[in-house]
Amino acid sequence: MSKSPAQALLEKADKKANSLSGWFSSANSKWEEAGDLFQEAANAFKVDKMFKEAGDAFAREAECRENSKEISEAADAWGNAAKAYKMGFPQRTLPAVCDALCSWPHWQSRCRLSAGMITHLTYSGRFRQAAEREKDVAQVHLRENNDLRKACESYERGADWYAQEDAVVMAHACYKDAADLHADLEEYPQAIVGYEKVAEYSLSSNLTDTVSANRNFGKYSGQDPSYPARAKPSSCRTSLKRSAGDSEAFTAAVVEFDEVIKLDNWKTGMLLKIKRTLQAADRGVDPGIM
Structure with a gap:
């Protein structure tokens, strides 16, 4: 039985990744070439709608990018792996998918995919994207594990990174979510700190300008027949x-x-x-x- 183009590319990538560096090539170039081949194989698997295999190949590409110090490319590869796995397992959340797919010896954590993406996004200065991934991870911790502590930590990291990118509305939404979780954990001093950050922003925001608020208050209360009650x-x-x-x-x-x-x-x-x-x-x- 002949091999598919995707399988042939995967075997070629494996061979390149496991090869010794030659006299006229460096280890770095070996990993770059292997990463390119794993990426080609992953895209070929996607064409064949073999999304689990595509995710595996993208993840192998990510490791090659890490080895060749291509930080931004590694982040992209981890992201592509996550998207492929999601296509292959649409009814399962990312941690559950990782549980099913963690056949590599060095995948010790079921959140390896998310951690890999976030680490490389921050190293490459893409803090807003890292914040979005942290928010996703926080929601997974809540839905899958009911782990308020880890969700709170992810929301706070996401808030800090949103703030660095001047995405203040998104940052304070995450600070609010983290403060709510601190309160649920009965960590009231930490909750107060979070609420104060949100309150200070709200007071300084144009949305809470007191002149406009008072003017609109009179306008809209007069239009609302239920207002007196x-x-x-x-x-x-x-x-x-x-x-x-x-x-x-x-x-x-x-x-x-x-x-x-x-x-x-x-x-x-x-x-x-x-x-x-x-x-x-x-x-x-x-x-x-x-």
């Missing part, structure tokens, strides 16, 4: 503050607040934690052992 957020916040230390008063204030500004699931969960702490204090019980 919902015009009490400041009094509700005052009620929440005054109810501190009284679990029953706190519950009543939360109900009142929810009628004005609907609470989402995350805020509801945090308020329940506060309520349990107040109830424990009412009974003289340490909330940490509830």
